[in-house]
Amino acid sequence: MTRFANETYLEAYEFPFHLEQYTFKKKESVQPHSHEFIEFVYVVEGSGRHIYAGAEYLIQEGDVFVIEPDVEHAYFVDEHLIVYNILFAPSILSHELQSLSNVTSFVDFFYVEPFLRQSVHFQSHLRLNPHQRIEMKQLLDRILSEYTEKMLGYRLLVKTRLIEMFVFLSRCYDQMLHKPMTALASEHKIIERVAEFIELHHANPLSLAQVSQMCGMSQSAFTSRFKLYMGKTFIEFRNEIRIRIAKELMLSTNNNILQIAQEVGFDDLSFFNKLFKQMHGISPGKFRRSQKED
Numbered sequence: 702m703t704r705f706a707n708e709t710y711l712e713a714y715e716f717p718f719h720l721e722q723y724t725f726k727k728k729e730s731v732q733p734h735s736h737e738f739i740e741f742v743y744v745v746e747g748s749g750r751h752i753y754a755g756a757e758y759l760i761q762e763g764d765v766f767v768i769e770p771d772v773e774h775a776y777f778v779d780e781h782l783i784v785y786n787i788l789f790a791p792s793i794l795s796h797e798l799q800s801l802s803n804v805t806s807f808v809d810f811f812y813v814e815p816f817l818r819q820s821v822h823f824q825s826h827l828r829l830n831p832h833q834r835i836e837m838k839q840l841l842d843r844i845l846s847e848y849t850e851k852m853l854g855y856r857l858l859v860k861t862r863l864i865e866m867f868v869f870l871s872r873c874y875d876q877m878l879h880k881p882m883t884a885l886a887s888e889h890k891i892i893e894r895v896a897e898f899i900e901l902h903h904a905n906p907l908s909l910a911q912v913s914q915m916c917g918m919s920q921s922a923f924t925s926r927f928k929l930y931m932g933k934t935f936i937e938f939r940n941e942i943r944i945r946i947a948k949e950l951m952l953s954t955n956n957n958i959l960q961i962a963q964e965v966g967f968d969d970l971s972f973f974n975k976l977f978k979q980m981h982g983i984s985p986g987k988f989r990r991s992q993k994e995d
Contacts, residue, residue, distance in 0.1 A: 702773055705736040710788050716856050717790035720841075720848050724783050725749070731776040738788050740768040743837060746914075747782040751775075762914075763829040765837075765870060785841045787863075794863060831917035833873050835894040838915075839901060840866045891916050892930040896938065903942045904966040909935055943967065944980055951989045958985050 711717040717738065722745070725731075733752070748761040752775040753768065760766070760782075768774055776782070829837055844862045847855045895916055899907060912935060913923035927935050943965040950961045962973040962985075977985045 703732075703734040704771070705734060705738075707737045707790060710736070711738060711790065717793050718848070718856075718859060719788040720785065720845050720859075722783065722785050722845065725776070725778045725781060727778060727780050729778045729782075733773050733775040735771050735773050736768075736788070737770055738790050739770060741787040741789070742766050742768065743785040743841060745783040745785060745838065747778070747780055749776055749778040749782045752777070761828075763831075763834050765827045765829060785845075787844075794860065794867075827870065827874055829873060831915060832891045832894055835891070835898050835915055836869060837866075839898060840869060842901070888926055889930050892927055895927075896931060899935070899939055900942050903939060903946065904964065906966070907939065939966075940976060941980070944977055947973070947977070947985070948988070951985065952992055958989075961985075 707717055708714075710719050712719060725747075742760075742765070744760050744762055744764040746762050748759070751758045751760045751766075754772050754774070840862065844859055844866070847858045847862065895912055898915070899912065909920050909924070913920045916923055918926065924935065927938070931938055933941070947961050947965045950956060950964065951958075954961070956964070958974075959970050962970050967973040967976075974984055977988070981988060983991070
């Protein structure tokens with residue numbers, strides 16, 4: 702059996718951390734292995750089976766769980782599987798979490814307290830509801846962005862956002878214990894959160910099917926509720942955000958119109974020009990020139 706060491710996967714001794722998103726195809730598997738570090742897993746999409754310490758667990762979209770060091774485990778994918786993997790040594794957050802160890806919600810939460818005593822066990826894992834999944838995806842994307850871009854102060858921000866993520870998960874766990882799942886979020890709140898997600902990821906090729914799935918709704922139900930609460934369709938909302946940001950880029954950068962269109966998510970320049978003119982009555986080029994003349 703393979704055992705993965707800290708120095709192979711984690712960034713540095715003084716910053717023992719790594720985050721990556723993995724996509725597995727149907728029937729793929731990750732063979733039995735163990736590791737020196739803690740592995741935190743969030744299932745974004747799909748389903749599979751997790752073999753942990755000789756027992757088999759079904760995992761699916763919205764699941765959150767932790768794998769302790771030196772425990773043999775493996776994955777087997779059913780249809781497909783997209784996961785975020787955070788790999789880290791307990792020392793990375795020991796000082797920050799110690800200050801929170803007397804807060805009741807943290808003591809109850811089955812992630813944070815194990816980090817303090819450096820002994821993590823695979824217990825009944827947490828399954829997030831659709832509203833919580835949107836929040837979780839945003840948190841992880843922020844951490845991944847900092848870790849990938851490695852700008853000044855990124856290590857501090859990664860640690861700060863890890864704390865934010867664990868606080869969020871402790872609240873989710875508390876809600877799971879004390880409230881029925883149907884009461885965790887109103888439809889309006891879910892739509893508001895997915896609207897924030899769309900704005901944050903405006904340049905990505907998000908489809909109606911993807912955002913409907915995120916909300917735990919059918920496409921027809923999501924379409925009607927989004928229009929009810931936001932006053933416009935999903936496509937209209939996404940395109941308005943893209944055009945608004947394109948206008949900002951025209952005024953703040955020297956990039957040409959094609960570059961700006963692609964940067965905000967439009968691959969078809971003629972469609973971008975047509976949509977821009979429909980919304981503002983003039984072409985992007987004329988808009989830019991008129992603003993510079995003023």
